[in-house]
Amino acid sequence: MKRRDVLTAAAAGTGLAMLALVRPAFATTEEMAAAINTFTGGVKPKDGKVKFDIAQLIDNGNAVPVTISVDSAMTKAEHVSAIAIFNERNPQTDVATFTLGPRAGKAQVSTRIRLATSQKLTAVARMNDGAYWSTSVSVIVALAACIAGEAPCWRGR
Numbered sequence: 001m002k003r004r005d006v007l008t009a010a011a012a013g014t015g016l017a018m019l020a021l022v023r024p025a026f027a028t029t030e031e032m033a034a035a036i037n038t039f040t041g042g043v044k045p046k047d048g049k050v051k052f053d054i055a056q057l058i059d060n061g062n063a064v065p066v067t068i069s070v071d072s073a074m075t076k077a078e079h080v081s082a083i084a085i086f087n088e089r090n091p092q093t094d095v096a097t098f099t100l101g102p103r104a105g106k107a108q109v110s111t112r113i114r115l116a117t118s119q120k121l122t123a124v125a126r127m128n129d130g131a132y133w134s135t136s137v138s139v140i141v142a143l144a145a146c147i148a149g150e151a152p153c154w155r156g157r
Contacts, residue, residue, distance in 0.1 A: 026116065027093045032086050035093040036124055036134075039084050045134035050083075050125050052137040061115035061141040070107035070125040070133065074100075080107040082126040089119035102128075115141050 036045070053067035070080045079102040085095040098109040107125070118141045124134040 026089045029088050032088040032093045040132045045132035049133040050135040058141045060143045063112045067110040068123045072107040076102045081128050084124050086122045090116045
């Protein structure tokens, strides 16, 4: 075997290995449902009690303000123990999970998230009694956080 043949074979093997490691640019609805199922331990969340505060039309997906609030007295007997945010079209479906307790005083969290494109977001609240409540909202993103052909913007978490 000639040196050129060995180098060509090595380059082809590296190319195939890289193709195997490339993730799709977007998660799927099924992946979001699986992430929610993992968070809830298989319990189907009920609709209600959770409110999403996010703009329906987003100019720029790079830093989107979002607030999640849950109807709860936040007492020792009844409180929210966690709030999680999920999306269906970013590379990773789970956006954030917040841990709360009765001393939080208010069942509300705020953050900024990146949105790769227009998509559906779901917030799920875990109550201290093991019940889960959720709500979903669809948003339209005019300028996505990642534009094809540019340097990767989804490096790690």
